[in-house]
Amino acid sequence: MKKVLAFDLDDTLAVTKSPVSDRMAVLLGRLLEHYDVCVITGGTFKQIRSQVIDRLNVSPQQLARFHAMPTCGTRYYRYDALGGEWELQYAEDLSEKERAHIVDVLEKTAKDMGIWCEEPAGEIIEDRISQITMSALGQQAAPEDKYAWAEKFKDVRPVYRDKVAEQLPGLEVRIGGTTSTDITRPGIDKAYGIGKLIDALDISKDEVLFFGDKLNEGGNDYPVKMMGVDSIAVDGWETTAYALDGVLGVTE
Template structure:
């Protein structure tokens, strides 16, 4: 029997950058009665909290079973019911020098390739402490605009990633969410985060199940599947909801 069920966030549990639906909130709240739940994403802890945690209807004791792993698991948060607060378990943060190098490379290459947005919706480059993220249209762009951009530039994104990586030897450069490029310390991906989660909680790969929308080779969820964790690929949050309703029904 599985002990921990892990999830990507955008397009797996919710529409990109949007709160989970009432349906999904109810499903996850019930799931926590039987399983530990992890959300691992390239986004920040604040995004996980706003999109998922704040939508749950569970007692503090059950919330302790929720594992928040922002920035691909370079940070890990657990809820302490006694102190009624979320506490960081570890953080693999970038240095100030690395952050400057990354920010410069992201903008320089985007401008060279003609994909820098002059009228963004919010920040284009965001310092997430353990990760720097470039969101092509800005952090607050609408889901519709993001999906349209992702389709238009789907062949350009790998080229952009590779050109940025050439300028940043010794750092990990990945295609992230719908419009994002993520940069962390080397060796960091979702397999790293899930591996740390299992190690710190005394679980094995066989104890885990993972849902993601980018489990194909080259996708940012693929490393979890590659490490040997049973994984289910979904096309959107509705697929995930359908599968979880089945799990809740038989648990």
């Protein structure tokens, strides 16, 4: 029996960098009546709050069953229902020297490959302390532009990831969201985050069901699948919503 439903965020629960739909907000609220819910994403905690948490109409007790794991599980937040605050459970931060080197490698490699955007929509490289993220068009690019870029450069992204990884031995380099590449400490990925969640809740991996849109090898959801957690591949929030209708149909 599943006790935890875990989700990637962009293109699994919502359109990239956008709030979850009304339908998804309602589904997540219903899930929190029966399950613990985890959102584990390459994005920041601020993104989880704006895209998901702020859209939920749930009680403090339900919110206490929500587990926020930003930056690919390098950080973990839980809600204290009594105190009314989100509390950081752990953080696997990179050093300042490591972060500066990563930024240099990401930029130089993108320029060498001719994929550096000269007129980005927001920051191209974001220092998230526990993770460095390179968003090819900038953090604030429109979803339609991101999807078009991802399709155009779908064969280039793995090459870029590999070239960056060659220059960052001892660090984890992964294809992230629609246009992003994520770098963290070695072994600190979504599988690490889900493992920490399993330990915190004192459950087994058989009691977790994970939904993600990048479960293919090299994708940032892939480590969860490889650790043996039951996983469902989706290709957008609508697919996830359809699956959750089925889950709730059996549960409620």
